[in-house]
Amino acid sequence: MDESDWLADTRTSYDTVAADYADLLRDALAEEPFQRGILALFAELARARGSGPIADVGCGPGRLTGHLHRLGLDAFGVDLSxxxxxxxxxxxxxxxxxxxxxxxxxxADESLTGLLAWFSLIHVPDAEVPTVLAEFHRVLRPGGVVLLGFHAGDGSRLKTEGYGGHPMRVYVHRRPPERVAGWLAAAGFTVEAEMAHHPAPGVEGGFVFAHR
Structure with a gap:
């Protein structure tokens, strides 16, 4: 699958599920104290870098963009869909x-104080991750903080249905935190923390904090 194929499939899939996705996840953060704590830490680290815009990359319906705004950050969202x-x-x-x-x-180069990619790298093929992280490095100012959230583990699966039963065609990639940290380091970031979260049996989330 080339770049245009996976991007087109991801765009079409999330266009299809957008309304139901927003309804299903609108209040999900209220039930996730660990995630709220991780986001609060990101906000504290970003504020320590000084004022400036924060990008929520792969923002979906904007629920985390709004949360970051309520935490006092100058947050905006970017999404493919x-x-x-x-x-x-x-x-x-x-x-x-x-x-x-x-x-x-x-x-613009060095235009951001912080960047959040919250479970939005999960559809990016391994071969394209260095391109994405190079972009993150380019747009962050020196000292700018990045937080990546993702499905931890290993392997990939093709997701053909989701969020209200709508058809989708996206590969979901699971990666161990140490692999993601290694990619960040190779892209020129300084990794500050790797975290794993086990919210339910057989479910694992990974989070990596780094700065430029």
Whole structure:
């Protein structure tokens, strides 16, 4: 599968599920104290770098963009799916949302204080991850903080249905935190922490903090 194939499949899949995805996950963070704590740490680290914009890359319907805004950050969202961006603008009318791809961000060099990619790298093939992380490094200013959240583990599966039973065609990639940390280091980041979260039997999330 080449780059255009996986990007097109991801865009179409999330356009299809956007409305139900937003409804199903709108209040999910209220049930996730560990995730709220991780996001609060990200916000504290970002504020320590000084003022400046924070990008939520792969923002979906903007629920975490809104959460970061409530934590006092100048947050905006970017997502590949126009339908997701439409929902985000509807649900968070005071915030900025843009259609874009993490493989080629429409952002100036060294323009961000922080960048969040919350379970949005999970559909990026291994071969494309260095391109994405190079973009993250480019748009972050020196000292800027990045937080990656992802499905931990190993292996990939093709997801053909989700979020209200709608058809999808996206590969979901699981990666151990140490592999993601290694990719970040290779892209020029300084890794600060690797974390694993086990919210349910057989379910594992990974989180890596780093800075440029």
């Amino acid at each position: 126009p339908a997701m961006i439409e929902v985000a603008r509807r649900d968070h009318p005071g915030l900025r949302f843009e259609v874009g791809t993490m493989t080629c961000l429409d952002l």
